[in-house]
Amino acid sequence: MNMLTTLPTTLGRQPWGVIVPLTALVCFGAAVLYSAAGGHWMPWSALHVVRYLVFLIMAMVIARFSRDFVKMMALPIYVMLVLLLMAVEALGFVGGGSQRWLNLGFMTLQPSELMKPGIVIILARFYDMLPPGATREFRSLLVPGFLIGLPTGLVLMQPDLGTSLAIVFGAVVVMFLAGLPLIWFIGAGVAGAIAVPILFFVALHDYQRQRVFTFLDPESDPLGTGYHITQSKIAIGSGGMFGKGFGNGTQSHLNYLPEPHTDFVFATMAEEWGMMGGLFVLFVFGLLLRYGLRVARDAPGRFSRLMAAGLTATIFFYAAVNLMMVMGLAPVVGIPLPFMSHGGSSMMTIMICVGLIMAVDRWGKRDMRGSFEDS
Amino acid sequence: MLFKLKRRGPRLVQRVSSGELRNRFDRRSFVLGSVQGGIGVLLAVRMGYLAVAENEKYNLASESNRVDLTLIPPRRGWILDRNNIPMASNRADFRVDLVPERVIDKERTLATLGEILELTPAAITDLRDKLDGTRGFRPVEVATGVGWEQFAALSVRLPDLPGVVPQRGFTRNYPTGPSVGHLLGYVGTVSAEEYEEEKNPLLITPGFKIGKDGVEKYFEKDLRGQPGARRAEVTASGKIVRDLETREDVQGDPVKLTINAKLQDYAARRIGLESGSVVVMDLEQGDLLCMASMPSFDPNSFSDGIGRVEWKMLSEDDHVPLRNKVLSGLYPPGSTVKPFVSLALLHAGIDPDETVFCGGGLRVGNRVFGCWNRRGHGTTNMAKGIYQSCDVYFYAMAQRVGMQVISDMARKLGLGYKYPLPVASQSYGTVPDPAWKERKYGQEWQTYDTVNATIGQGYFLVNPLQQAVMASRIASGKRLQPRLLMTARARPAPKLDVPDEHLEIVRHAMWEVVNGAGTAGRARLPLDGIELSGKTGTAQVVSLAYGKGGKGVPWKYRDHGHFICFAPYDNPKYACAVAIEHGAGSSSAYPVARDVMTYLFDPVKALEVLHRYEEEWGGTAQERLARKYRSYEAAYGGGAPKPESGEIENAVARSENAPAPQPVNNAEEQRPAEGDAPAADPAPSPTPTASPTPSPSPTFNRPGPRR
Structure with missing residues (x-):
């Protein structure tokens, strides 16, 4: 095949149905960041678009990876990420303070972010190898327990509750889809339901309990943590159906809204674009997640299925927790909104997930042309 | 579907096949998709609730965030004598107030104020007393009649001095000072009790004074006037972005006394x-x-x-x-x-x-x-x-x-x-x-x-x-x-x-x-x-x-x-x-x-x-x-x-x-002499408020020298 015929075919086989809406969402995000910066491309908006383009190319490259390559790399990557997490911990210990990232010179790398897809891949790999009969046995929990516990513990030590929850969520979804007995999940859920209140009153400190109360009733602490939630709700609520208009958001421009370009970017958007903008964001995320689950369903083989579904769940976790937080349905945890929030690490993570899902998509389409389902 | 699986589970222990797992995956991923869709709907509904149903409330909250309403203390009515000579008037000047509630570092603020306004140690002590004795929202007067240079110097450093309010204002002026002190009384910042009595936001506006005694107190209602208001757009840290509109104050009515x-x-x-x-x-x-x-x-x-x-x-x-x-x-x-x-x-x-x-x-x-x-x-x-x-x-x-x-x-x-x-x-x-x-x-x-x-x-x-x-x-x-x-x-x-x-x-x-x-x-x-x-x-x-x-x-x-x-x-x-x-x-x-x-x-x-x-x-x-x-x-x-x-x-x-x-x-007892009695000694010059010489004899019973 020469270049002239290959290129259009390659382009034609890209999942444009998801890339186009994503690009639109990123452009929308760039517009919001442009407004949040007071009508300037710098420092956020331009960088946001450039990063997306770079990471989109990266995702397309990832999409070219073969299934065997990904399977092969699962363990080495996992081990490397754990080592990096340990390195971060060690550096933080030496530097005398908590640290979450490694400065690589050209960019700062946050290993805990990469661990989100990392845990999904390694668990998908594990359950792929596990004989079907063994899913009912406890060893199907033992190894994953270790695989999850190690990085989660390290991330918790940073301390970063939001990211460790994201890691656990991705892992649990993979285990759930891997077919582990439902009774285990129900049991864990019941145990959690009993343990949480007990822990709440026994193990938590007063100030931690206070934070929970603040979440339940943000107006009780209007100037502390509740301030963020209250101001965010005001921004979203005052936007109305069609918003205050582009560049007219007062909550963000007059600094009432905290973090208007990262964690609370959705509120910044909703104030200026109103409910219509919000529905657009939800719609694009809906498209992406639907694409992810469809790819997972049609994926060839257990590994690709679990991986695609787990990565979709990871993206879902990002978006859902962030949106619930800004709307006052979840406590304030530092989780950015994919494709809209300013920030390199999280966008890279998300684009790795997208790239891998696109890879699974490609594997599935290739296999559809005649091969048997493996495993 | 799920329950069926559960009931059948024990008998199928040995026979969990990849096909069965595939089925489970399909069912469970469907559940997962449903959960995701459900949360998506929940978010959309929540957003609709905030942005549409509660829109009015949050609009109001956003406006009250954005717009800062500042009352302008009204100019007090003059107190005139019978010939329309003002006994109490207002002098336009620059003034500095302090809102204790907004002060973050009290000592540093006081030190900076003292330095810029050249306050004496006694004045700083008084200021500290006033700060200690007031409740957070009641402004405390730092200085009036501030010179333009000092006023400008202070205005420049405002971002470092939260709670300090420099403004153009009016200060009550009694041209004859102590001569009218008891007659007219004086004005002062509102006390906690006065604020309790009349919950008027004007009372705690920096620069507002209330009549404390005498005529100033008795005719407070007439003299007070109507406050003006300035609406301004402010940032969260209180910095004024731009003025929206200003309503002028209405000066209080003059009070005319029969006094000359x-x-x-x-x-x-x-x-x-x-x-x-x-x-x-x-x-x-x-x-x-x-x-x-x-x-x-x-x-x-x-x-x-x-x-x-x-x-x-x-x-x-x-x-x-x-x-x-x-x-x-x-x-x-x-x-x-x-x-x-x-x-x-x-x-x-x-x-x-x-x-x-x-x-x-x-x-x-x-x-x-x-x-x-x-x-x-x-x-x-x-x-x-x-x-x-x-x-x-x-x-x-x-x-x-x-x-x-x-x-x-x-x-x-x-x-x-x-x-x-x-x-x-x-x-x-x-x-x-x-x-x-x-x-x-x-x-x-x-x-x-x-x-x-x-x-x-x-x-x-x-x-x-x-x-x-x-x-x-x-x-x-x-x-x-x-x-x-x-x-x-x-x-x-x-x-x-x-x-x-x-x-x-x-x-x-x-x-x-x-x-x-x-x-x-x-x-x-x-x-x-x-x-x-x-x-x-x-x-x-x-x-x-x-x-x-x-x-x-x-x-x-x-x-x-x-x-x-x-x-x-x-x-x-x-x-x-x-x-x-x-x-x-x-x-x-x-x-x-x-x-x-x-x-x-x-x-x-x-x-x-x-x-x-x-x-x-x-x-x-x-x-x-x-x-x-x-x-x-x-x-x-x-x-x-x-x-x-x-x-x-x-x-x-x-x-x-x-x-x-x-x-x-x-x-x-002995009676003092009356007036400049004939017997009085010549008054010691130069003051005519001379002492009379009282007669020395105490009573009839106690005879003394008679003149």
């Missing part, structure tokens, strides 16, 4: 170093032309809060600068009662030509009551009893008519009453009579009580305003009511229920006091054709067994000096009452009255006299007060003790609860 501002200032300054009061009334409608009480405080400096040093200076002064002596000073009237006692005698049918022989004293019961003139006045009729102030004449005559007639006449002339005046408080004083004594002490009225009362001692207590009213009624023959508010409807004064002949007899005797062979010859006006008529009074403060109440005893034991008068004699226009606390006799009082009355007819001549005195006293009252403050500040700096909260306002406003002086039944 120049006369008020003259009288206040003429009191000089003494502690006393001057009241002047116009006889046409009872207009109060002057109500001076000195020493006083400077309402200009009270308006920015009363500092430690100022409080120490004022509270330590035995001349009680915080008491309005016109309304709240209570004094035994001394011999100034003799004109109305004479009217009572005439009313009771005593022939004015009937004489009493005064040999220097009179035995009443088993006691001997002395006349102030131990040598006696010889044959004394009513007129001589007044102009020579012969006590024995009145001892004798009053016993014949009894107390009730005298008390009735006192009330008829306005003693023992409060007047319908727009003032915070007045004292009633005491007009004693048998019923009153029975009620108060449960004792029967005794003859010697009558004897004491007829010379204005014993239980008799009056305030200077009442004395002025009494003088005005004797002079005019009308039941004049004092009037302070120019716009108040003048009440037509009915005729006094006293025959004109009686009044004429008394008036003529009062003319003799000054222009004849009376006790106050030196009170004669230095004017052609205008004659003053008056009556001296010297009232003992304590029963001094050891002697006299003249200049030789400690200040607080000296006699009070009184003088009531009116002028011109032939066609009375003005009445005046002067009371000098511990002035050591009436000779301290009538020179003041003379000069004040002179001022009414010839201001130039009167001012010449005043300027001579002030050279000697060390400047005007305002200058002396300022100098005294500086010396206190130099001596105590920030180290003066902190006044209790509310103490100051109570001290200024109190009157009812001012302790009435102890009755002095001094007729038994």
Whole structure:
């Protein structure tokens, strides 16, 4: 095949149905960041678009990876990420303070972010190898327990509750889809339901309990943590159906809204674009997640299925927790909104997930042309 | 579906195949998708709820975030005198306030303010007191009359000084300072109690002042005006992005008083170093032309809060600068009662030509009551009893008519009453009579009580305003009511229920006091054709067994000096009452009255006299007060003790609860000399407030040298 015929075919086989809406969402995000910066491309908006383009190319490259390559790399990557997490911990210990990232010179790398897809891949790999009969046995929990516990513990030590929850969520979804007995999940859920209140009153400190109360009733602490939630709700609520208009958001421009370009970017958007903008964001995320689950369903083989579904769940976790937080349905945890929030690490993570899902998509389409389902 | 799987589970343990797992994956991923879709719907609904259903509420919240409404304190109405001269006005200036609630680092803020505004240590101490004593939202005044350079320097550093509010504003200005302190009161920032009473956001706006005493307090509603408002867009840190709109304030209504501002200032300054009061009334409608009480405080400096040093200076002064002596000073009237006692005698049918022989004293019961003139006045009729102030004449005559007639006449002339005046408080004083004594002490009225009362001692207590009213009624023959508010409807004064002949007899005797062979010859006006008529009074403060109440005893034991008068004699226009606390006799009082009355007819001549005195006293009252403050500040700096909260306002406003002086039944004791008695030594120059030489003989029982 020469270049002239290959290129259009390659382009034609890209999942444009998801890339186009994503690009639109990123452009929308760039517009919001442009407004949040007071009508300037710098420092956020331009960088946001450039990063997306770079990471989109990266995702397309990832999409070219073969299934065997990904399977092969699962363990080495996992081990490397754990080592990096340990390195971060060690550096933080030496530097005398908590640290979450490694400065690589050209960019700062946050290993805990990469661990989100990392845990999904390694668990998908594990359950792929596990004989079907063994899913009912406890060893199907033992190894994953270790695989999850190690990085989660390290991330918790940073301390970063939001990211460790994201890691656990991705892992649990993979285990759930891997077919582990439902009774285990129900049991864990019941145990959690009993343990949480007990822990709440026994193990938590007063100030931690206070934070929970603040979440339940943000107006009780209007100037502390509740301030963020209250101001965010005001921004979203005052936007109305069609918003205050582009560049007219007062909550963000007059600094009432905290973090208007990262964690609370959705509120910044909703104030200026109103409910219509919000529905657009939800719609694009809906498209992406639907694409992810469809790819997972049609994926060839257990590994690709679990991986695609787990990565979709990871993206879902990002978006859902962030949106619930800004709307006052979840406590304030530092989780950015994919494709809209300013920030390199999280966008890279998300684009790795997208790239891998696109890879699974490609594997599935290739296999559809005649091969048997493996495993 | 899921339950089916669960039930079947145990039997399929060994047969979990990849196909089964594939099915589970499909089912469970469907569940997962449903959960995701459900959360998506939940989010959309939540957003709809916030943005559509609750839109109004959040719009409001967003607006109240964005828009900062600042009230502009209204300019206070002016207080004008009868000739429209402002006695209280507003001066535009730069001012700096502090809102304690917003201050983050108090010490650093205070230090920076002190440095930029060049505050003295005492001022910083006062500022700290105010900060400690206030609740968060009430602004505290840092400085007024700030210079432009300082104002600009402060404005530049505002971002580092949260809570500091520099603004253009208006400061209350009293051109004559202490002269009007008691009359007008002062303004100040709102106290916690006042805010509790009237929950008006204007009250806690930086730069707003409320009337605290006197006219300022009484007419607060009229003077206040309508606040303006400025709407501005602000950031979360309070920085103003742009002004949206501004509504101008509406200045408060002016209040016009019957006071003659120049006369008020003259009288206040003429009191000089003494502690006393001057009241002047116009006889046409009872207009109060002057109500001076000195020493006083400077309402200009009270308006920015009363500092430690100022409080120490004022509270330590035995001349009680915080008491309005016109309304709240209570004094035994001394011999100034003799004109109305004479009217009572005439009313009771005593022939004015009937004489009493005064040999220097009179035995009443088993006691001997002395006349102030131990040598006696010889044959004394009513007129001589007044102009020579012969006590024995009145001892004798009053016993014949009894107390009730005298008390009735006192009330008829306005003693023992409060007047319908727009003032915070007045004292009633005491007009004693048998019923009153029975009620108060449960004792029967005794003859010697009558004897004491007829010379204005014993239980008799009056305030200077009442004395002025009494003088005005004797002079005019009308039941004049004092009037302070120019716009108040003048009440037509009915005729006094006293025959004109009686009044004429008394008036003529009062003319003799000054222009004849009376006790106050030196009170004669230095004017052609205008004659003053008056009556001296010297009232003992304590029963001094050891002697006299003249200049030789400690200040607080000296006699009070009184003088009531009116002028011109032939066609009375003005009445005046002067009371000098511990002035050591009436000779301290009538020179003041003379000069004040002179001022009414010839201001130039009167001012010449005043300027001579002030050279000697060390400047005007305002200058002396300022100098005294500086010396206190130099001596105590920030180290003066902190006044209790509310103490100051109570001290200024109190009157009812001012302790009435102890009755002095001094007729038994030695009587002080009256006026510049013939026997008086020449006054030590250059001040005419000379001490009379009291007669040395204490009583008849204790004979002393007679002259």
